[in-house]
Amino acid sequence: MNTMQIYDVTAYLDDHPGGADVLLAVTGMDGTDEFEDAGHSKDAKALMKDYFIGELDLDEAPDMPEMEVFRxxxxxxxxxxxxxxxxxxxxxxxxxxxxxxxxxxxxxxxx
Ligand code: HEM
The missing domain is CATH 1.20.5 (Single alpha-helices involved in coiled-coils or other helix-helix interfaces)
Known part of the structure; x- marks a missing residue:
């Protein structure tokens, strides 16, 4: 199955060692490449489960509309x-x- 993991990092924004900006920049989007590019440690990957909220079935889900910054x-x-x-x-x-x-x-x- 073709899936994507969804994380709600709202509560982690202030604590993220990489800063809130990088997280906000990928809000509502697929941030896999950005996450991998940052070269996260094993500890960081283990921490992700605290913010995991669900999985999206990409075969079933409609195309994700890009979120628009309107203001x-x-x-x-x-x-x-x-x-x-x-x-x-x-x-x-x-x-x-x-x-x-x-x-x-x-x-x-x-x-
Ligand atoms: C639930 C999701 C995430 C968790 C739990 C997390 C956790 C962490 C942790 C613990 C670090 C400290 C370094 C390490 O241990 O690897 C870190 C650094 C960093 N993270 Fe994340 N992160 C998450 C998502 C993201 C995303 C989506 C991005 C990019 C869009 C990102 C970009 C960065 C950057 C740029 C650094 C700084 C690396 C450095 O200065 O060496 N992170 N993150």
Whole structure:
């Protein structure tokens, strides 16, 4: 039977000597090559059973859809939103100062 072993390493992320990033990079994917490339010790392979959650029958299972990263960190237009807010905060005091100046000039001229 053509199978694939599934591991849930969520609880191991902080403890993995190779770091959480490499584990997250293969989330939802076949990480066999990456695991083998890291040259894991016998101890590491023995530890895997703690995180084993099941086996996938590749002959029966539908094709695994690739997981998609649909949002990376902040919104793309985060910077422009920040600029918009900055403009708002500037616009009101600047307008108030402008109006005061006009009123002051008119008041001064009246005398
Ligand atoms: C349940 C799954 C895993 C377990 C229990 C595990 C465990 C370990 C352990 C114990 C080490 C320390 C070195 C050793 O004893 O070999 C290690 C290192 C490492 N692991 Fe994993 N690992 C797992 C999955 C993965 C995966 C999927 C990747 C890659 C995508 C990976 C990449 C690495 C890397 C790059 C190192 C560092 C090697 C070094 O600096 O020498 N590991 N891992």
């Amino acid at each position: 990376k960190e902040q919104d793309k237009d985060f910077a422009s939103k920040l600029v918009d807010y900055a403009v708002q905060y500037w616009a009101i005091p600047v307008a108030a100062a402008g109006i005061s100046a006009v009123v002051a000039i008119l008041y001064a001229r009246r005398k």
